[in-house]
Amino acid sequence: MHSSSAITDSSIRHHSYSRKQKSLGLLCTNFLSLYNRDGIHYIGLDDAATRLGVERRRIYDIVNVLESVGVLARKAKNQYTWKGFGAIPGALQELKEEGLRENFNTFDGGNDNAKKDDDETLSNPSTGSQNDKSNPSSAASKSLKNDNRREKSLALLTQNFVKLFICTSVEMISLDEAARFLLGDAHNASIMRTKVRRLYDIANVLSSMNLIEKTHTIDTRKPAFRWLGLKGKVDNEPAYSPNHNESRKRMFGTDVTNISFKRNKLDLFTDGNSSKNTKMQNNDNGSSLCQDDRNNSKGETKQSSKSYQFGPFAPVSAPKVSENNSVKRVLDWESLASTYRPQYQNQALKDLFSHYQEAWKSWYSEVAGKKQLQIL
DNA sequence: AATTCCCGCCATTAA
DNA sequence: TTAATGGCGGGAATT
Numbered sequence: 001m002h003s004s005s006a007i008t009d010s011s012i013r014h015h016s017y018s019r020k021q022k023s024l025g026l027l028c029t030n031f032l033s034l035y036n037r038d039g040i041h042y043i044g045l046d047d048a049a050t051r052l053g054v055e056r057r058r059i060y061d062i063v064n065v066l067e068s069v070g071v072l073a074r075k076a077k078n079q080y081t082w083k084g085f086g087a088i089p090g091a092l093q094e095l096k097e098e099g100l101r102e103n104f105n106t107f108d109g110g111n112d113n114a115k116k117d118d119d120e121t122l123s124n125p126s127t128g129s130q131n132d133k134s135n136p137s138s139a140a141s142k143s144l145k146n147d148n149r150r151e152k153s154l155a156l157l158t159q160n161f162v163k164l165f166i167c168t169s170v171e172m173i174s175l176d177e178a179a180r181f182l183l184g185d186a187h188n189a190s191i192m193r194t195k196v197r198r199l200y201d202i203a204n205v206l207s208s209m210n211l212i213e214k215t216h217t218i219d220t221r222k223p224a225f226r227w228l229g230l231k232g233k234v235d236n237e238p239a240y241s242p243n244h245n246e247s248r249k250r251m252f253g254t255d256v257t258n259i260s261f262k263r264n265k266l267d268l269f270t271d272g273n274s275s276k277n278t279k280m281q282n283n284d285n286g287s288s289l290c291q292d293d294r295n296n297s298k299g300e301t302k303q304s305s306k307s308y309q310f311g312p313f314a315p316v317s318a319p320k321v322s323e324n325n326s327v328k329r330v331l332d333w334e335s336l337a338s339t340y341r342p343q344y345q346n347q348a349l350k351d352l353f354s355h356y357q358e359a360w361k362s363w364y365s366e367v368a369g370k371k372q373l374q375i376l
Numbered sequence: 377a378a379t380t381c382c383c384g385c386c387a388t389t390a391a
Numbered sequence: 392t393t394a395a396t397g398g399c400g401g402g403a404a405t406t
Contacts, residue, residue, distance in 0.1 A: 018403050022382060057384070060397055077390075077395065115405085149388070152398065175380095193398060200381050223379085263383065263403065 017261050025204035027054060028062050032208065035082055043072065043080045061062055061154065065205045068158035084211075089230055099163035147242075157182070158202050165212070165227035172217065174224040175199040 030052055035043055049059045063080060064070045070091025073081045150156060160182050164170060173181075187237065203225055206212045212225045291326040 017404080019380085019382070024381080054397080055384075057397075062394090064397080074389060128392090147384090149398080154397075190400075196379095197400075200379090353377080 019265055024058065024061060024201055025208045026068075027052060027058060028205040028208040031059075031062055031066075036084065042075065043082055045080070046077050061201060062205055064153070064155045065158045065202055066209075068155045069162065069206075069209070069211065071209075088211075092162070092229070095159055095163055096166045099167040128329045147353060154198060154202065157198055158206075161199065161202055162206075163212075166229070171227045172215065174217070174222050176222075177202060177224075214338050 031048060032050075034051060045056065045059050048063075053061070063072055067074060067080070068091075069286070070087035071083055071085060073083055075081045109349050161178060164178060164181065165175065175196050179192055179199055183191070183195060203212060203214070207214060207225075210228055213228050214223060215226050216222065217224050
């Protein structure tokens with residue numbers, strides 16, 4: 001049939017499984033390049049899953065965080081409305097106001113998980129549970145368990161994560177810190193681990209949109225994410241503007257179809273040929289030149305083939321302005337503090353985060369006491 | 377060893 | 392009930 005194989009991976013020792021090509025970030029990039037076009041208004045989940053060659057489940061992940069930032073909007077079952085990057089500014093503004101107003105809306109300090117076990121102090125009944133649907137009043141049937149799901153949703157986590165940046169001017173924070181912060185802190189056990197897993201997922205798609213970027217803390221050690229927001233690439237409606245260059249870590253190939261070997265749990269390809277798995281979705285789409293790129297070291301655009309354009313995000317070109325022109329000078333307690341600790345711009349904000357104070361405080365002492373920041 | 381995070385089981389919720 | 396959603400965490404890939 002077709003000449004040359006499809007999964008021509010030009011890197012990775014031979015044909016092996018590569019996690020990178022299966023990342024949510026890549027998938028999101030492909031999703032974006034697939035739908036961020038002029039005539040797109042609606043997006044069908046089935047269509048997306050099929051075109052991108054992934055299971056439904058993954059689409060939900062992406063769609064949920066994209067919606068959290070305004071790029072998409074749920075319209076009906078199986079159908080979303082494409083709002084575009086132009087909708088981000090407005091969404092962020094809303095999130096900011098919402099974040100400043102009342103304590104992080106539905107956020108719930110000590111969610112009462114059915115986890116026996118000691119619960120966190122900090123009962124934060126608060127939340128009148130803002131109902132945005134309809135039915136303003138009438139039967140005041142509290143949605144007890146109802147919101148419980150929402151509280152754990154990827155969408156909410158995404159918004160809170162974003163609020164952390166836009167409401168606090170705390171650019172640069174590690175996911176571990178973010179998780180601790182977004183929780184009431186002191187969440188021993190797996191709750192924390194799971195939360196961090198989710199944050200990784202979120203961070204990956206936000207990264208693909210260039211809303212955030214992965215870097216390292218000043219003392220260059222722990223990886224952390226920095227807020228980029230609408231920086232330089234602000235646009236109103238036009239899909240892509242010629243100018244605007246940044247750098248995005250993860251750059252990928254052009255192939256939108258995500259086909260490749262599975263993770264093979266109990267299936268070593270000891271001998272030749274696929275045994276029986278290979279359950280790849282039926283990918284239509286004529287072009288399927290798979291090719292990744294072992295991370296271009298030089299800013300070289302590798303895209304080509306078809307006509308895939310990168311939307312509002314960097315078309316890859318500028319190598320990178322500065323990774324960490326670490327000025328690392330005095331590195332005193334204060335500078336670190338300003339980096340990690342949220343700086344309250346006004347009383348309102350301070351008040352807003354008042355109940356997080358101790359979270360930070362404990363985190364502080366924890367880290368300081370350890371041996372991490374000893375430069376005091 | 378530690379960090380990153382893919383994969384998909386299966387509980388929930390919607391139709 | 393079936394189909395659509397989407398928590399959740401085991402454990403493999405990466406660092």
